Amino acid sequence: MDATSKKTSPSPSAAPLVSIVCPAYNQEAYVAQTLEGFLMQQTTFDFEILVNDDASTDGTARIIADYVKRYPTLIRAFYHETNQYSQGNPSVPRLFGEARGRYIAYCEADDYWTDPRKLQIQVDFLESHPDYALTYHDAISFDTNGQYGIQLQDELRADATALGLQKARPISTLTTVFRNVFDSLPKELAAAPLNDLVWWSLLGAYGKGKFMGEIKPAMYRLHPGGVFSMRSNKRKLHMALQTSGALANYYNRLGNDELYEYFLMQLVGYSLSAITPQRKVQTLLQVGRNFSTNIGKRLMTTLNKGHVQ
The missing domain is CATH 3.90.550.10 (Spore Coat Polysaccharide Biosynthesis Protein SpsA; Chain A)
Structure with missing residues (x-):
């Protein structure tokens, strides 16, 4: 104490x-x-x-x-x-x-x-x-x-x-x-x-x-x-967001990928719920662009590794 x-x-x-x-x-x-x-x-x-x-x-x-x-x-x-x-x-x-x-x-x-x-x-x-x-x-x-x-x-x-x-x-x-x-x-x-x-x-x-x-x-x-x-619904949502982030960090340190990714998904869901509809659309578009970019990089890396001259 x-x-x-x-x-x-x-x-x-x-x-x-x-x-x-x-x-x-x-x-x-x-x-x-x-x-x-x-x-x-x-x-x-x-x-x-x-x-x-x-x-x-x-x-x-x-x-x-x-x-x-x-x-x-x-x-x-x-x-x-x-x-x-x-x-x-x-x-x-x-x-x-x-x-x-x-x-x-x-x-x-x-x-x-x-x-x-x-x-x-x-x-x-x-x-x-x-x-x-x-x-x-x-x-x-x-x-x-x-x-x-x-x-x-x-x-x-x-x-x-x-x-x-x-x-x-x-x-x-x-x-x-x-x-x-x-x-x-x-x-x-x-x-x-x-x-x-x-x-x-x-x-x-x-x-x-x-x-x-x-x-x-x-x-x-x-x-x-x-x-x-x-508490207000906004405050409850923020508390849930903070808790999911903390649990994601904890399981990441432990090397538990299943629970790390589970709480990351919770974090994403709470984050989307917390922002305004207009910002939500902008955020989803940005996520889509980032996803496409990352997929493209991985494909190019794979092709380059697999191509033999």
């Missing part, structure tokens, strides 16, 4: 099987409901709750501190004096490095779980299926006006292959339980704004993903303070 962070509450002597990781910032109205969703979990194993308050300016830290007093051996809180996210230092995956569990369960402080058997079901599966790195289930988007249905539809409500995870397929982040296998990111990925997509891609190197439809949906809250949900 950063030099201005303060950790409170003693750590239990026995290592928990699961660490619930919960970043919080200015979520005074929601954080208690989030913590109650953790505390209601019915498990045969020990778990811990790690809550990170990123210098909230409302009463979020006070509510977290109250829960720490009530559950001192269960909740570990981290408080920051200066906001780290605004300085390009997100609390995760650094917070994963504080987690003592074999598995990470993730949920931000404005979302919440509804199924008391959630952790037990997901962990039981991971314990008996070492070829899987990640489990997830449904989540429902909602705001003060009502619910907007399941986040992921159709083919996304299914298992993910290891390659599918490496391609950073969408997953409802607040539903995930995954193996605790990294506490930092490769240099190319450290600044990627959609860091959960980066996590899934890295986890794909460790196994597959399991969709668990029997778990009650978690609740994904849409509100003006949401870090991602209330």
